[in-house]
Every structure is written in C-alpha cells, then in structure tokens.
Amino acid sequence: MLNQIHSPGKLVRVPVGRTPVSALGVAPSWKPLSDRFGVEVRGLNLANVTDEDSSSLRGLLLRHGVVAVPDQILDPDQHIALAARFGRVTPSSAVIPGLNRAYPQIKVIDSRRWDGGLDAWHSVMQYMPEPAAVLVLYLRVAPPGGTTLRWLSRESAYDALDPDLKARLRGVRGVHHAPALDEYLRAFGPGRWNGRTITRVDPVEHPVVRVHPETGRLGLFIDPWSTQALVGVPAAQGRRLLERLVDHLTSPEHEASYPAEPGTVVLVDMRSTLMRATDAPGPRILHRVGVYDVRPAEPVDDRW
DSSP, rough: OOEEETTTTTEEETTTOOSSSSSTTTEEEEEEEESSOOOOEEETTTOOOOHHHHHHHHHHHHHOOOOOOESOOOOOOHHHHHHHSSSSSSOOOOOSSSSSSSTOOOOETTTTTTOOOOOOOOOOOSSSSEEEEEEEEEEEEEOOOOOEEOOOOOHHHHHHHHHHHHHTTTTEEEEEEEEEHHHHHHHHEEEEETEEESOOOOOEEEEEEEEEETOOOOEOOOOOOTEEETTTTTHHHHHHHHHHHHHHHHHGGGGEEEEEEETTTTEEEEEEEEEEEEEEEOEEEEEEEEOOOOOOOOGGGOOO
C-alpha cells in the first residue's frame, strides 16, 4: 500500500509506515489558526503516541477545538490507534460501510464519490442519539494547491449571542434528522452504531445549547445540514429562529481554516465545532476515524 504526499505540480508516492523526521520527543512549534480557536502544531510524530503524549494532545484539543498536525505518515492501524486515545472508536458511519472489511472504522471521504463532496457546514452523526465526539482526519490525497479545511466554533457563536436570545434558548431542543440516509441503508443493508442495529434513521432531539462534557463550556449545538426544527416552538417562529441561529453560527467571525496538504492529520472536537472542506479542482481523499460522544446534555440553570 502506498501513501501520497503532494509536492508542487505532482503527487509523490511514499511507503506507508515510513517515519517522519520529527518526533514527539522534539519540542513542537505551534501557531493559532484564528483569534478564537484552532492551532497548528509542528514537530510531532503521531504514528507512535505514548500515554503522556496522548494526555498532552487531549489537553491541546480541549483548549483549541482543532489541532492540525502536518507532515504525518500513518498506516490504517496507526490511524485507528491514534483515535482510540480519545475514546471508543466508532464504525465509519451508522449507514455507510468503511474502507474495507479489515478496517470498517475508517470512513473514506473522496470528493469524486457520491458521498464525498459535501461542501457545506456539518457535524458528524449529529442525527444519532450519541454523535461523534472527536474525529481524527488524515488527508491522503489533495489537488494541486491543497485543500482548505474549515471549522466553526459553536462556543464562540454562543458567547456572542445577546443575553435575551440566550435566555430565549433556555430548554429549547432541536430535531435532528437525515431521512435521505435511509436510501443508503436500503443500498448497503443494516448498519451498527453504539451497539444498536440501524435499519432506519429516525429523528432525534438534542439541546440547542449544549454543555461540553469535559470542559463545561457552552456551545450552539445545531447543524445547518441536519437540524430540521425546534421542539415546542410554533413552526413558522421556529423556522425563523433556526435560520437566525444558523446565520449567526456561520458568520466568518466564528471560523478558522487551514490550507492542508496530504500527510496532514487534524484532531477535531465535534462537540465544539462544525466543519467543511473547500477544494481546488482535482481529487481530495480524507480518511476519518471517530470516537463516540455521550448523549448531549443541556446546562443546569446556574450554567446559563
């Protein structure tokens, strides 16, 4: 098996498993991706992470929401092992098969495929009772010029809401549903998610304002792609409120981006972010491994 690393004007193939020059033992350098969240870290080798290293990486992720680490070479086992440092690894999806029978945990996101070209703000599995908590993305192939990976901060967006709107959202829950995925279940057969057999994708409810289970910070837990309605709010009023929240959440002031080249690994806390990719012309292939979230919970009264 070969990996592909981009150099100007062409794709260069290198053997999977070859160790980059940098290592976790070398003091890393880092720089922010935006004023609000996200960080790039150089000088790490993520192929062989120790317990101490994973603790440091978790701290970085919880603090910054997104950690981009370029110049990595991971084989599938190393990719899955890295994700397992952050929790219990999920299947690639509840509805779409993974890389192959040997690696059902790896979701292949290929811009040339029917399921790989979603250039829209989205979360991952937010239409399930327990979404994905943390993702480990590994960019395998990118077009000349690379791929711009983009994120939104749920927490920045919540913090910027006016107090009256924060009070209005107290106790409001969103309905998350992706009925189009039932077509994939008919095509591929039943899926599995968190120990359950999935034969259809039913609506689920999550709080619009969620407390992060590890940091305690509050964020807007809506997904422009899957959040369909607001519970207990009249339909027309709910649509207007949801549109207002989506417009606010997707404002550029809450965004960070990263011009990724093949070999880039990105750790993403989906409890505090949303994501999308914007490509130059040409193929883009990402491998994604995720870990399970807990069921999202709203803050207690004294956290509002």
